[in-house]
Amino acid sequence: MFPRLCETFKELVPEVYFGGEEIPPYLTSALPEGASIDEIVAAIREIGSGSNSCGYIESGFINYHLDDEGHFLIDRSKDFIYLADFGKETQGYQPSSFAVLRFLQDPCRRALFVNSESAVHVEKTPDTYDLCTELDRFWEDTEVSKPVMEAVDGGTFREKTLPILMRTFEKRTLGESSEMWEFWETFRILLMKDRLKLSVKRSVA
Numbered sequence: 001m002f003p004r005l006c007e008t009f010k011e012l013v014p015e016v017y018f019g020g021e022e023i024p025p026y027l028t029s030a031l032p033e034g035a036s037i038d039e040i041v042a043a044i045r046e047i048g049s050g051s052n053s054c055g056y057i058e059s060g061f062i063n064y065h066l067d068d069e070g071h072f073l074i075d076r077s078k079d080f081i082y083l084a085d086f087g088k089e090t091q092g093y094q095p096s097s098f099a100v101l102r103f104l105q106d107p108c109r110r111a112l113f114v115n116s117e118s119a120v121h122v123e124k125t126p127d128t129y130d131l132c133t134e135l136d137r138f139w140e141d142t143e144v145s146k147p148v149m150e151a152v153d154g155g156t157f158r159e160k161t162l163p164i165l166m167r168t169f170e171k172r173t174l175g176e177s178s179e180m181w182e183f184w185e186t187f188r189i190l191l192m193k194d195r196l197k198l199s200v201k202r203s204v205a
Contacts, residue, residue, distance in 0.1 A: 001129075002105045002136035014075040017106075023075070026055060026063040033060065038203055040112065041119040044084045050116075054083045057112070076106035084114040095120055097184045100192065101162040104132055120189070120202050127197035138169050159184070166195065 055064035170177035
């Protein structure tokens with residue numbers, strides 16, 4: 001997580017993740033004891049007969065909200081969160097770069113991104129936490145954050161936030177940056193592993 005960023009809103013958790021509104025009651029679905037990631041993915045796909053959903057996994061249960069409007073409001077202070085989006089435009093492209101940025105920024109340690117074709121499980125490693133601490137300090141520099149936010153203001157441009165942030169960070173700290181950041185949909189697994197130091201497991205089932 002970004003330690004300083006999280007400190008600024010820790011008193012507002014979890015409502016901050018729901019636009020400051022009251023959190024809707026969770027629906028629940030029980031998991032087999034010691035469920036594997038593949039078993040969790042199968043259970044998520046059965047929720048609401050294939051409806052979009054999101055929430056968190058804890059103590060042998062999927063705690064979820066149905067979300068066919070694409071809002072995907074998730075309590076990202078939970079340890080293990082998930083997002084299941086079965087829209088045609090998302091097939092093969094999960095997780096999005098913006099979803100990964102939010103995952104990096106917030107306290108959650110594990111995340112599962114599910115669509116009808118595949119699923120990706122990501123987990124922060126010690127190296128990821130070290131990187132997040134550096135990025136947190138970097139983000140506080142308005143010379144960095146202001147032009148990044150201006151470049152990605154609103155709409156679909158938010159998907160450029162992580163690539164621009166990482167390219168700027170890498171150029172400042174390493175002297176050069178990978179052009180793969182410009183092609184997230186193609187290189188996202190490699191970027192998550194090699195550049196963001198995440199543990200990544202992808203399954204196709």
